[in-house]
Amino acid sequence: MTSNQPTILVIDDEAQIRKFLRISLAAQGYRVLEGANGREGLEQAALAKPDLLVLDLGLPDMDGQEVLRELREWSQVPVLVLSVRASEGEKVLALDGGANDYVTKPFGIQEFLARVRVMLRQAGPGEQQQASVASGPLQLDFAYRRVTLGGEEVQLTRKEYAVLAQLARHLGRVVTQQQLLKDIWGPTHVEDSHYLRVVVGHLRQKLGDDPADPRYIVTEAGVGYRLKEN
Incomplete structure (x- = not known):
């Protein structure tokens, strides 16, 4: 071979x-x-x-x-x-x-x-896909669509998982609101930013993440969101 x-x-x-x-x-x-x-x-x-x-x-x-x-x-x-x-x-x-x-x-x-x-x-050359991504104690296993925090599984809805997975694929980099809305809700929803705000709010609650002092999901005002490299 x-x-x-x-x-x-x-x-x-x-x-x-x-x-x-x-x-x-x-x-x-x-x-x-x-x-x-x-x-x-x-x-x-x-x-x-x-x-x-x-x-x-x-x-x-x-x-x-x-x-x-x-x-x-x-x-x-x-x-x-x-x-x-x-x-x-x-x-x-x-x-x-x-x-x-x-x-x-x-x-x-x-x-x-x-x-x-x-x-x-x-x-061309194969894209190197990651099987999992970690931000401190927060880990996403893409193969099993499983999210754990400190080893404990976090139950997420389909949309919550999709948003978090998209941020994890671009760990440390900003993903724009428009890109998230287009990829997850579809191209007809790129202006529906309230959908995204609600999902991110629920994600923060489930991850115990303080929006005023975030450990995981950072809001880049007027631009989008970023999952921190911890």
Whole structure:
């Protein structure tokens, strides 16, 4: 195995499809990892840092569109959707959700491999994704979507976790209000800053963070928020 061998993660619940792709991709010199459901796939994505992800939408534990949404909260790894869902609406939803390409089943393996080669060329060297981020006793585990404070798990809503995860991915740097609103609520909500203020307020309460003397989340007035490096 060469050190520059691209790693491809296949998330599909059909064992036969995974086997077919594993054999086909390995024959082209790729290292292949597998996930049989959405949660397993997300864990593999965080821990193994693949260069490309092949994602089925019809997974047993969660919809592939949801897998894509969770993945895009913390990773920009290229995603090729491979699904029996052929409607324009499904394709648009996946591409708007962050997928880079979409292939419908049944598919031709040569075209599939060509699309993989194109995506890997466009991506360039693989982005180094972090499996976890810590700010003092506050830790985020992206693979399990788990937040702990001093070793104790903190229960967060989906939006609270998404905001904190976005700040953690840019530890020590300011993330603008507009960017947070666009990424988490969508492009039609970039002016709805009150949504963000409410969520940040709840986060501070759950983290025991004093807004007047913050240990974790700092407000940069008129700009956005920053998670401190502790």
